[in-house]
Each structure stands twice: as C-alpha cells, then as structure tokens.
Amino acid sequence: MPCDLLRSLKTGRRIGQSWAKTVPPVTDAGRVTNATCLTAQNGMIFEGRHLSTMTETAAPPSRSVSKAWPDFFIVGAPKCATSSLHALLIQHPDIFMCSPKEPHFFSTDLPGLAEVDDIAGYEALFAAAPDGACLGEASAFYLMSEDAPARIHAANPEARIILSLRNPADATRSWYHQLRDGFREDQTAFQASWDLQEARAKGERLPPYCPEPRQLQYREIYSYADQVARYLDVFGPEQVLILRFEEIKQDSDAVITRILDFLRLEPFSESIALPKTNTRRQARFPWLIQLISAPPPVLRPLVGPAKRVLNAVGIKPSVVMMKHLSRPAEAAPQTQADPDFRKTLLTAFAADIDRLEELIEADLSEWRT
Numbered sequence: 541m542p543c544d545l546l547r548s549l550k551t552g553r554r555i556g557q558s559w560a561k562t563v564p565p566v567t568d569a570g571r572v573t574n575a576t577c578l579t580a581q582n583g584m585i586f587e588g589r590h591l592s593t594m595t596e597t598a599a600p601p602s603r604s605v606s607k608a609w610p611d612f613f614i615v616g617a618p619k620c621a622t623s624s625l626h627a628l629l630i631q632h633p634d635i636f637m638c639s640p641k642e643p644h645f646f647s648t649d650l651p652g653l654a655e656v657d658d659i660a661g662y663e664a665l666f667a668a669a670p671d672g673a674c675l676g677e678a679s680a681f682y683l684m685s686e687d688a689p690a691r692i693h694a695a696n697p698e699a700r701i702i703l704s705l706r707n708p709a710d711a712t713r714s715w716y717h718q719l720r721d722g723f724r725e726d727q728t729a730f731q732a733s734w735d736l737q738e739a740r741a742k743g744e745r746l747p748p749y750c751p752e753p754r755q756l757q758y759r760e761i762y763s764y765a766d767q768v769a770r771y772l773d774v775f776g777p778e779q780v781l782i783l784r785f786e787e788i789k790q791d792s793d794a795v796i797t798r799i800l801d802f803l804r805l806e807p808f809s810e811s812i813a814l815p816k817t818n819t820r821r822q823a824r825f826p827w828l829i830q831l832i833s834a835p836p837p838v839l840r841p842l843v844g845p846a847k848r849v850l851n852a853v854g855i856k857p858s859v860v861m862m863k864h865l866s867r868p869a870e871a872a873p874q875t876q877a878d879p880d881f882r883k884t885l886l887t888a889f890a891a892d893i894d895r896l897e898e899l900i901e902a903d904l905s906e907w908r909t
Contacts, residue, residue, distance in 0.1 A: 608666035610638075610675040612700040612803055613692060615771065616683030617762065619714040621788045626678040627815035628796065634805055636673040638665035643677060647685035652752025655768050674803060683767045684760065689774040699779070700803060701771050706785035707907040708762035708893070709885040715758065723749055725756070734758055748841075759888055765895035772899070782900055787803050787849040788814065 554568050614622050614629075623641070630637045644653040645662045656662050666675050683703055684689040692699055706714075716733055719725035726747040727733040733756070739745045740756050747756075754760065771780050781802045790815035798809055886908060897904045 575804040608663045608879040611675050612676045613682060614678035614702045616680040617705060618680040619648055619711045620706040620785045622678055622680045622704055624815050631812060634674050634858040635676060636669035637676045642679040643680060647682055650681055650685055650752050650754060651850045653681055689770045693774050701725040701775055701780045704785055705764055708889040709882055711762050712758040763892045765892050765899055769899060
C-alpha cells in the first residue's frame, strides 16, 4: 500500500459513512503513560485486552490538526547501519524523516532515551512534512524495547517496520566504542564493560553520565530472537523487512531496491551510494577522554548535569569530541582482537542465534565465527 494511502489510515479508517479514529495514548500531566492505549476498529474501541462498545467518530481532519504518525519505522538495532539507512532515505523526494533521528517516543520502557515524551512534541517533529510525503523515523532502540511494538501498532497498525541485524560479536564491540565516544562508558576495555553487566543491571558501577542504564546491557541489546519475534507477532511478516548488516555492506544497491519496494516507493532517479556514518574513531588525547568519562569522585556528580545543560543549549559533547578530540581509527579485523574474548561472545550469543535462524529462516552460520 503506498505511503500516501497509509497516511489516510492514521487519522481514521472509513467505516460506512463515518470514521473510526485511532485514539492516541492518554497523557498524565503532559507525559505519555502506559496505562491506556485505545485503538478504534470497526466501530469498537480496544483498551488493552478489554473490549468496550464505546465509539468515537469524526470527519478526517486536515494535516494541520491530524495525528502525524509515521508510515514506517527503522527500529534498530544500534550499530547495524540504521544511521546509514536513515541518511539514504532522507534523500528520497517522497520521504520525510524527523529530526532528531531517534526520538524514542514509543519506547516508554527506556525513558532515558526519549527526545520527546508527549504527543504534541512528537507530532511537531513531522509538522514540516509536505502533503503526501511518506513519514518515517529511526529510533534504534525500538527493537530492544518491549513496549514499542504494541504502541507503534496502536498509533498506526499499517506501519511498515524495517530492522537491521548484525553479528552480535561485532555489534557489541562497535556499540561499546560508540558509548565511549559519547562519554557514556567509563571502562577502557570492552571486556571489563561486558563483565560488569550483572552489577550494572542492579544499578551498581554505572558511569557518571548514564541517561539510560539498559544501554550498557550488551547481551540484552543484541539477543535478537525475542525482539524480532515481537514485531513479527504484532505486525505480521508482510509488514516487517529484516535486513542484515553484512548484506547492506556487500550489495547496498540491492538493499536500497528492497527497501523502496517494501515502502511501495519509486526508485531513486539516479544511483545513490549508501552513506557511511558513525565510523569508528580513536581519541587524540586518550587521557583527556578518560578524565571526562571517569572523573575523580569529587567531580563525578557534576558530569550528568553539565552534559544535560550542554545538550539543552544545542552543544553535543560527543559531537565536539568527534570533531576536535578524535581521528579516524585504524581498521583492525574484529577476529584479530582479543580472540579468547571473542570466543566468549560467540558462546554467549550462540543459543539466541540458533533461535533467530529458525525464526527468520536464514543461514547465520557466518555469525558463529
């Protein structure tokens, strides 16, 4: 179904001569809550698992007052080329993607990631979209979130879901380095961070700046089977496109074609290369980065508030670090780095890879090395 037709379903589904609206999640003092999420279908309103005979009918409003729910979502996983896919799709003339790239509005179980937490704020992200545009967003932790699939479906049951997966042994290490670049990880070695997961799940040994502690749960983030199953269960396989990082790198043209076909959009008028984003970097002054990431105890309470103030005025410390305090990292094959620890990672993810392989009916043997 074309994206412009999908949008007509966001504000209402035609039933006879009236419109049954999708009712957005209710708010409590301006904050979206999990308590109630209503979806009107065929003249009925569903509240959780309870059916009510109440209905709400209205003429479909114009864009200026309608709910601007996206037509598609890139839901993750982090470090699996989601930023590259986003950078590609925003170049398509029929697509509008919001800024910030990752509002994390629907992942209410990961509150530390939310860029907006009320409906009005989320709608405002799409206010500049031209009429008829295919709306999208790309919050990489929607895949990990247990809340996001059902909440997205309640907002737009016709939404299309794009997810990208990567060998967990590679993705975890890449994610660790991104956390280090963003001052959200204070351990100088990835293995030390991996070994701290159990303690950090209890709220112990957290970095001084840690807006969402579950971002430090590497094994949970990259255990894909249950996460993918949630989206397949909620949306059905026809509305979920599963990509693999390795395929994106090897044949980006074919992947671009698959994505646009999935969204029912015309191909680009000219060849578009898949942009490279969030490439690995290394610190010019490692001692300074470590001082910022793990300051002396007397300064640690100041780190979080200071970073929040800088973010509020539009200064991203991680961006400053990337531009002025780091340089492109020298490439090193993952298999040559800490071979014994890599075996630990492969073992940790082996059972989940087996389950995922069966779930999506794909050969993931290359993820076992």
